[in-house]
Amino acid sequence: MFNKQKRPFWQLSSVFAVIVVLVLALSWSNPSEKVSQMDASMADMMSQELLGSATVPDLFNPGTMDSPEALSGNGEHAGHHQQAGKLYAIHLITTALLVFALPVILAGALFLAIVWPKPVKRRNSK
Amino acid sequence: MKFDFILHWLWALVFSILALSGIAMAGAKYGWVMQYDIATADIVHRLAAAIYVLLTLIVIIYEMIRILRRDQTRKPWIVFGPSGYGLFTFITTLIFIITGAVIWLFMDSNHAATAFTLWIHEKLTYLAAASVIWHIYMKTHALKWPKKKARRGR
Ligand code: HEM
Ligand code: HEM
Numbered sequence: 001m002f003n004k005q006k007r008p009f010w011q012l013s014s015v016f017a018v019i020v021v022l023v024l025a026l027s028w029s030n031p032s033e034k035v036s037q038m039d040a041s042m043a044d045m046m047s048q049e050l051l052g053s054a055t056v057p058d059l060f061n062p063g064t065m066d067s068p069e070a071l072s073g074n075g076e077h078a079g080h081h082q083q084a085g086k087l088y089a090i091h092l093i094t095t096a097l098l099v100f101a102l103p104v105i106l107a108g109a110l111f112l113a114i115v116w117p118k119p120v121k122r123r124n125s126k
Numbered sequence: 127m128k129f130d131f132i133l134h135w136l137w138a139l140v141f142s143i144l145a146l147s148g149i150a151m152a153g154a155k156y157g158w159v160m161q162y163d164i165a166t167a168d169i170v171h172r173l174a175a176a177i178y179v180l181l182t183l184i185v186i187i188y189e190m191i192r193i194l195r196r197d198q199t200r201k202p203w204i205v206f207g208p209s210g211y212g213l214f215t216f217i218t219t220l221i222f223i224i225t226g227a228v229i230w231l232f233m234d235s236n237h238a239a240t241a242f243t244l245w246i247h248e249k250l251t252y253l254a255a256a257s258v259i260w261h262i263y264m265k266t267h268a269l270k271w272p273k274k275k276a277r278r279g280r
Binding site for chain 2 (some may be wrong): 005006007008009011012041042043044046047051054058059060087090091093094095097098099101102104105106108109111112115116
């Protein structure tokens, strides 16, 4: 495990270990009360609250599983309908990029999945 | 400098930002990673994700052009490949982007789909993070300051 070849790896690991200890010490020295109830990840929280009672059709029918906040009009977007500002612009641009890039990525990935194996064989036999 | 070399380190940087900001959001257990500033983590994560999607697009188009031109040169640093860690990165990246896009686009409208994809997104993070540590361990030789042999696997 500690052979000489791998020494740089352990050096890098110790740098990270020091950083982790420093950050931990910092966050313990100013305890944040606000997150004390959050001991599950968002994914685990949502799957407990929602997925437990979900059925497969729910995955494809938006609206059938709306959260209490959304139904009472207290959801994320309630109250600020003329969302202007830099953050909103960034959101629009990144979302547009995502929606544009996704089909291209999927098509390209499919292409590579079909074409890749062949050049590899030729490379190896050379 | 080589295009695929720069790309690898850009990729590694963006991946690290995504992993750190994502893990910071994943709950109080790991919230200390970003001082429990979950709103910032969210914005950072989404910005980095946009760059990550862009990088993925570039790599895929680059690989397609290489294949169409029957370019047979080996590019050891290119992050997507038909075997080994390159294949692992290719598949996990696609899953991250697809699940990430579902979370991004349907978080407010379809809670069942969000819960499901968020669960995959999070668990995959732990797998990918463990794998990247393994990758760094395997490729330790690249961390050495080049002394005698400046040539690495090419
Ligand atoms: C290396 C790649 C990535 C890693 C390691 C990663 C990791 C994570 C983690 C751990 C979470 C928190 C899950 C939870 O709270 O349970 C998260 C949330 C999220 N991720 Fe990613 N992610 C990656 C890429 C992406 C990409 C490419 C996108 C978009 C296309 C994306 C979009 C999102 C969104 C929208 C959320 C929810 C954030 C919110 O609360 O608003 N992620 N990610
Ligand atoms: C200190 C950190 C890292 C080091 C020392 C490192 C080193 C290397 C080296 C030397 C190669 C070239 C392989 C060869 O010459 O055969 C490589 C390839 C690669 N790296 Fe990294 N890397 C690091 C971080 C990362 C990160 C964070 C990612 C992101 C997921 C990543 C993804 C890849 C991929 C997908 C390949 C191509 C697949 C392969 O040929 O095995 N690397 N890395």
